[in-house]
Amino acid sequence: MTIPLVVGVDGSEASLEAVDWAADEAVRHAVPLHLLHAAARDHEVSDVIGHALQRATERVPAVRLSSEVVHEDAASALIDKGRNAFALVVGSRGLGDLAGMLLGSVSLAVAARADCPVVVVRGAAEHRGAQFGSVVVGVEEGEGSGTAVQFAVREARARQCQLVAVHAWSAQYGALTSPQAPSWYALEAHRRPPAQVLDDALRDPAERYRGTSVSRRVVEGPARRALLEAASEADLLIVGARRRQGHLGLQLGLTNHAVLHHAPCPIAIVPQM
Structure with missing residues (x-):
């Protein structure tokens, strides 16, 4: 069933x-x-x-x-x-x-x-339809985006539209999609170039769903700003969320709260499995 x-x-x-x-x-x-x-x-x-x-x-x-x-x-x-x-x-x-x-x-x-x-x-009627032909997914450093990326690639394939993968980073603080992350996130961000973070996150889902058009965006600056800007021309914005050990429910974080309140289009919160 x-x-x-x-x-x-x-x-x-x-x-x-x-x-x-x-x-x-x-x-x-x-x-x-x-x-x-x-x-x-x-x-x-x-x-x-x-x-x-x-x-x-x-x-x-x-x-x-x-x-x-x-x-x-x-x-x-x-x-x-x-x-x-x-x-x-x-x-x-x-x-x-x-x-x-x-x-x-x-x-x-x-x-x-x-x-x-x-x-x-949420958003105006043109964003709630499929008029822009674009699905946006936020990709963060570490393990927080895997399920979200899979969901996003599947959505783009079902809609026969472009997938825009966005990774925001800072030379000083590392990936800002997790602004309260411990310092090793920043260290890891400098070990892997930002473009490599996107390539690694997209490799397996893109292989599984061949034929999906994928655009990669690496943006230096706050993740919430990068995601909201990308969502201004999107039909759906997708972000991941994860649980902290010892806590019930998902930890949405500052970035996810910001996009939930301000996204110009429908937004999907995808639990990281």
């Missing part, structure tokens, strides 16, 4: 935009789409789920749909469902979030704690 792509719905416009994106993505990868609604009251159920199901069907009639309503908090429900999901998709803000928030509390909690890739659908 194919595991589904799961999208959280709450009736907000942001969640309906997430449904649109997830329906396209499910067909793109030939996986079922499962709509999940965490309802505080029974009378919310039919309108929210019914509207979301209708929207997905009208957008992509071929999508295989299922739905579910649970009576628990949305973040916990999504994280639990993500243990057996192709990916989780959420809107950038929900109904309960305060006006002016850059990213909703549920979206942030799910991105930080889920076991599977999490896509936060």
